Amino acid sequence: MPIVVENLFFTYMKGMPFAHIALDDVSFRMEDGEFMGIIGHTGCGKSTLIQMAAGLLKPDRGRVFLDGEDINAKNYDRKKLRRRVGVVFQYPEYQLFEETVEADVAFGPKKAGLSEEETRERVSWALSIVGMDAEEVGKLSPFELSGGQKRKVAIAGVLANKPGVLILDEPIAGLDPAGRDSFMNFILRLNEMGTSIIMISHNMDGLAEYAGRILVMNESKIVMDGTPKAVFAEIEKLKEMGLGASEPREVAHMLLQNGIGVPKDIIRFNELKAFILDKAGKS
Amino acid sequence: MIKNITLGQYFPGESAVHNMDPRMKIILALALIVVVFLVESLFGFILLAAFIALVTIMARVGAASVIRSIRPLLFIIVFTFILNMFFYNGQTVLWQWGAARLTSEGIYRAVLIVLRLTFLIFSTSLLTLTTSPMQLTDGMESLMKPLSRIRFPVHEMAMMMSIALRFIPTLAEETDRIMKAQMARGAEFDSGNLIKKARNMVPLLVPLFISAFKRADELALAMESRCYKGGEGRTKMKILRYAPRDFMALGITGALAAILVVVF
Numbered sequence: 001m002p003i004v005v006e007n008l009f010f011t012y013m014k015g016m017p018f019a020h021i022a023l024d025d026v027s028f029r030m031e032d033g034e035f036m037g038i039i040g041h042t043g044c045g046k047s048t049l050i051q052m053a054a055g056l057l058k059p060d061r062g063r064v065f066l067d068g069e070d071i072n073a074k075n076y077d078r079k080k081l082r083r084r085v086g087v088v089f090q091y092p093e094y095q096l097f098e099e100t101v102e103a104d105v106a107f108g109p110k111k112a113g114l115s116e117e118e119t120r121e122r123v124s125w126a127l128s129i130v131g132m133d134a135e136e137v138g139k140l141s142p143f144e145l146s147g148g149q150k151r152k153v154a155i156a157g158v159l160a161n162k163p164g165v166l167i168l169d170e171p172i173a174g175l176d177p178a179g180r181d182s183f184m185n186f187i188l189r190l191n192e193m194g195t196s197i198i199m200i201s202h203n204m205d206g207l208a209e210y211a212g213r214i215l216v217m218n219e220s221k222i223v224m225d226g227t228p229k230a231v232f233a234e235i236e237k238l239k240e241m242g243l244g245a246s247e248p249r250e251v252a253h254m255l256l257q258n259g260i261g262v263p264k265d266i267i268r269f270n271e272l273k274a275f276i277l278d279k280a281g282k283s
Numbered sequence: 284m285i286k287n288i289t290l291g292q293y294f295p296g297e298s299a300v301h302n303m304d305p306r307m308k309i310i311l312a313l314a315l316i317v318v319v320f321l322v323e324s325l326f327g328f329i330l331l332a333a334f335i336a337l338v339t340i341m342a343r344v345g346a347a348s349v350i351r352s353i354r355p356l357l358f359i360i361v362f363t364f365i366l367n368m369f370f371y372n373g374q375t376v377l378w379q380w381g382a383a384r385l386t387s388e389g390i391y392r393a394v395l396i397v398l399r400l401t402f403l404i405f406s407t408s409l410l411t412l413t414t415s416p417m418q419l420t421d422g423m424e425s426l427m428k429p430l431s432r433i434r435f436p437v438h439e440m441a442m443m444m445s446i447a448l449r450f451i452p453t454l455a456e457e458t459d460r461i462m463k464a465q466m467a468r469g470a471e472f473d474s475g476n477l478i479k480k481a482r483n484m485v486p487l488l489v490p491l492f493i494s495a496f497k498r499a500d501e502l503a504l505a506m507e508s509r510c511y512k513g514g515e516g517r518t519k520m521k522i523l524r525y526a527p528r529d530f531m532a533l534g535i536t537g538a539l540a541a542i543l544v545v546v547f
Binding site for chain 1: 457460463464465466468469470471485489490493
């Protein structure tokens with residue numbers, strides 16, 4: 001389901017003394033199955049952009065197309081949109097509300113009108129994707145779980161709708177390193193199963209590893225759009241915007257500044273490791 | 284979703300009105316309200332309007348934001364206007380239909396009520412537009428101090444008020460976020476009949492309450508760890524002091540009030 005975003009404009013608190021522009025002529029096109037990262041410092045309009053892509057916020061001007069259909073058109077079926085585009089907000093564990101894990105994950109499918117049988121299947125499928133066992137945790141109250149587990153349940157609640165596009169806003173904030181790895185792994189697995197992923201993140205290492213494309217936002221505009229290698233190659237530009245590149249790329253850049261010729265397309269740990277071993281082996 | 288929450292309608296700025304002592308502003312706003320209800324004549328209202336216009340200009344908050352403050356009460360104003368117009372027991376009947384009678388006294392009465400309500404809203408919103416919620420509670424606390432002699436928990440009330448005010452935007456933001464998260468999962472908040480609507484609120488209210496309680500708990504802990512133990516012996520960083528301009532404002536408003544009450 002390609003998403004096409006055309007010339008979006010949006011201003012918060014329009015006409016008030018606190019008005020500020022969140023989006024200023026933003027456009028992009030995303031193909032099926034892409035894994036796209038969005039980076040940019042706080043307040044640059046990332047969250048506004050994804051809310052519009054998910055049809056949760058209407059732009060002042062501009063259009064959003066999902067599968068060629070304008071999602072803000074009057075006769076567009078919003079229910080269909082909800083099933084196709086899933087959104088995981090920051091700290092999704094705050095959206096839990098049901099008495100049991102099962103019931104909470106089942107909220108989406110039930111609203112979509114699936115049968116009991118299908119709903120149950122969806123629940124165990126969604127929980128298994130996030131690495132949980134429906135038999136084991138299904139009857140527990142979500143509020144008894146640990147922070148990391150709560151988040152997994154909340155994300156399972158979004159996945160249960162089997163969205164074709166999954167939008168995530170800072171999904172790994174506050175997770176421990178092991179939690180982060182397992183989280184990124186299941187996002188990758190979903191992507192391999194064909195789900196398009198849009199992920200806002202400050203975790204450049206993760207994006208370097210998994211994303212196929214990165215959008216860089218600055219002051220309400222998209223200023224860069226390309227593969228992680230192409231984007232992180234422009235490390236100085238990123239630093240000017242108060243951002244940075246992945247750690248390996250930062251190290252490579254520092255080495256380069258000290259006269260050691262490291263190629264600009266090294267952005268991952270294993271690439272850097274291979275390069276260093278290669279150098280060490282030769283000298 | 285949640286737009287333009289006008290409860291904290293403070294309009295930040297630097298002006299003679301902004302810089303006045305909040306206590307004086309509260310006192311003068313109250314005095315003005317009393318005057319509004321004492322004035323009877325047209326000329327009195329013109330004078331009052333001129334005064335309010337002058338204060339608005341001095342405060343540099345824009346006439347639009349003052350006029351906008353009527354909006355939430357527009358229904359009540361229109362309702363009382365109609366009620367007074369047609370059901371006031373006047374003598375000079377102009378038109379009658381069943382119980383509804385249009386009398387010239389009724390029209391006079393209705394116009395008077397509308398003017399009074401409008402001016403009441405204007406003067407209170409001039410206060411809230413130019414005074415930050417924090418200053419407002421500070422002023423109230425200081426003005427109500429004498430009540431603590433009769434064991435009225437003045438400080439506690441003021442603290443509760445400022446905490447509540449402080450958290451309104453936070454909770455509004457949170458509501459918006461949870462609403463969007465649940466909508467993305469397929470929840471609907473604006474469809475169905477009343478019972479269905481109420482039930483649809485559960486996915487919003489449960490998380491909201493949980494996080495509100497959590498926040499309250501954290502706030503209490505943070506306050507206690509900074510040795511907060513109530514108002515007793517607590518000093519203030521910003522001590523309220525009357526400045527010459529406060530007395531000037533008092534003088535001018537007092538003179539206006541005297542003229543209006545005595546002459547008109």
